[in-house]
Amino acid sequence: MRPTIETMADRLSTVPGIRAVALGGSRARGTERPGSDWDLGLYYRGSPDTAALAALAAAVADRPVEVTGPGGWGPWVDGGAWLTVGGVAVDWILRDLDRVERVWSQCREGRYEVGVQPGHPLGFWSPAYPGEVALCRVLADPSGELTALREKTRRYPEPLRTALAEAAWEADFSVAAARKAAGGGDALYVSLCLSRAFGILAQSLHAHHRTWCLNEKGALAAAAALPDTPAGFMERVSSALGALDAAAVETAAALVAEVRAVLGPAG
Known part of the structure; x- marks a missing residue:
């Protein structure tokens, strides 16, 4: 399949507006499982020629597919095709390359956003943009733009590390909110608060170790494997999310305190 993907990337890079194509996801990191998808990031400037993309999709796909243009899948995951x-x-x-570069500049200053995005129940954390570039495998890059950006993003910005570690205060706040609701049996609100808290802890732990966290998928296991993460982190989170009662809230509170101790004063 890899030669087919590389040939596809070369063809995609000739579509007007597309500046580079990169392999992302588990296959770029070498952690794929049998049957894992092949994720191709199509980095564009201006307006990509969606009609040309649709024509290429029709030529290579097993069955007809719809190619969605920028914004069609939400404000952060621009669009594309399955x-x-x-x-x-x-x-x-x-991926809008101009926007990715702007976000990278913000991250270097310790600034980030968390936006609402379908498919990202804990929100889309803007550092995912440069993180994707840092962890990708560039397949086609005629102008060398994406390759140059990839080299820059290999070094995790210290201001961003500090900012994401400091974000752990919100995990404390979310647990406190869950504690008030747990006694009333409001499972939805408690689950949302605790999920938010654990998602923030995963982001803070990754940043503490200067490791990019791209999204919620696999974030818990990845955070659990980092040095200094509290013992039994993954099991305790899973237990709390399964129970959603007062005891689960106290488990979450203990985890937040332990992670903030790992993060130090910034957390």
Whole structure:
């Protein structure tokens, strides 16, 4: 499949507006499982030619697919297409290269956003943009723009590290809110508060170790594997989310306190 993907990337890079194509996800990091999707980031400037993308999709996909233009999938995950090629899932994901570069500049100053985005129940954390670049495998980059940005993002910005560690205060706040609601049996609100708290802790722990956290998928296990993470982190989080009672809230409170101790004064 890899030669097919590389040929596809070369063809995609000739579409007007597309400046580079990168392999992302587990296959770029070497952690894929049998049957894992092939995630291709299509980095564009201006307006990509969606008609040309649709024509290419029609030529390579096993069945007809819809190509969604920028903004069609929400404000942060621009658009793209879900293809099946030779029986294998291949995702095209549009990324506005100008916006990625702006976010990277903000991250270097310790600034980030968390936006509402379908498919990201804990919100889309803007550092995911440079994180994707840092962890990708560049497949086609005629102008060298994405390759140059990738080299820059390899070094995790210290201001961003500080800012994301400091974000752990909100985990404390979320647990306090859950504590008030747990006695009333409000499972939805408690689950949302605790999930938010644990998601923030995962982000803070990754930042503390200068490791990019791209989204919620696998974030718990990845955080649990980091040095100095509280013992039994993954099991305790899973237990708390399964119970959603007063005891679960106290488990969450203990975890927040332990993680903030790891983070130090910034957390």
